[in-house]
Amino acid sequence: MVEIGFHHRIGGRHDDRDLGAESGDIGHGGRGASSSGPASGRAGSRTIAGTPAPRQPGGLAEKPPMHYHSRRIDRLRGPEGAPSTGGGPMSDGIVFIDGEYMAPEDATMSIFDVGFVWGDCVYDVTSTWNGWFFMLDEHLERFQRSCEGFRLENPYSFEEMRRICAECVERTGLTNTYVKMQVSRGVPPPGVRDPRGLKPIVLVYAVPYVWIWGEEKCRDGATLYVSGVERVSSKAIDQRFKNYNRADLVQARLEAYDNDCDDAILAGPDGFLSEGPGFNVFVVKDGKVASPDYNVLEGITRRSVREICEREGIPYELRKVRPEELEEASEVFTSTTAGGVMPITGVNGKTIGNGHAGIVTSRIQSIYWSERAAGWHGVKPADILAN
């Protein structure tokens, strides 16, 4: 089988739209599915990377003993202070794929990986701010649930994933980062459709922190369009598992751009609001905050919004939210890892409130960022690596 690497640059200049930067669209770095040695599959873009032996089905059925992986990570860490990619801190980003750390432009992945071909891939996104990971374990736990939900086996343990995330961040030398982890099912032998027994590809990367709508709009306000595209039912794909089946979200966003809005919000099959392409949504009415309870990813940022509300005595509930409630609300806001707590100043061309972030939104947003800067629910990458 000839493995053709494909390449998608994820480092360098970050335009949020180009990246489609919500926690789903920064694209596969890409790495040959082969594990036939460090040199293979490392060629840059549009290269034919070699002829790796096809994977044997059942390969992952026997999970390698933990010490194997630990040793591998240690080996890849290289001499102290010396990134395996060579040179100094990789401020454009660092990718960990198939057991190695490398620069984004060196990361390639097989076009035959069914994560790409079938969208058979789960992921999660966490971040660091001011040098602190935020709710890292909560992200890792959700990632584990997503893997289990998709029957994907992550060969790395919880603790190993923590270390890999920390290592990626440390190697970038950055304090504010966007950190993605994903598992795709792998490459079946030619002609094989059976998804069982493949060797999953684990990819983790850290790049400079991403704002889904650019920093200004994430902080000051963006506009939403209530899409005619229905969010895929959780009965078809359980949206609590963070996954790459996002065609509905992409089509909705295109529709939003056609209507001069910054992004879309989708209703589920029951007609109630679900979520947008990469964020949860909240309405504020009579001082009460409400967010859709079903057919959504249970956002980690949403969890932190709830915590702030409870602490500040702001009534908060998860419930069914009608699309019309957006325009009826005194405030609307959204939440995501790649942007935090983000005000919505217009829906379908109608101004919300006075067209600026509302009082409740601003309060939650300012607590969120000041607490994050101070290490709320935080752990430092260096402390993870020191243990």
Ligand SMILES: Cc1ncc(COP(=O)(O)O)c(C=O)c1O
């Ligand atoms: C579909 C969807 N909903 C909600 C969110 C927000 O989740 P979190 O706050 O955990 O980033 C995301 C994040 O990317 C998402 O992709």
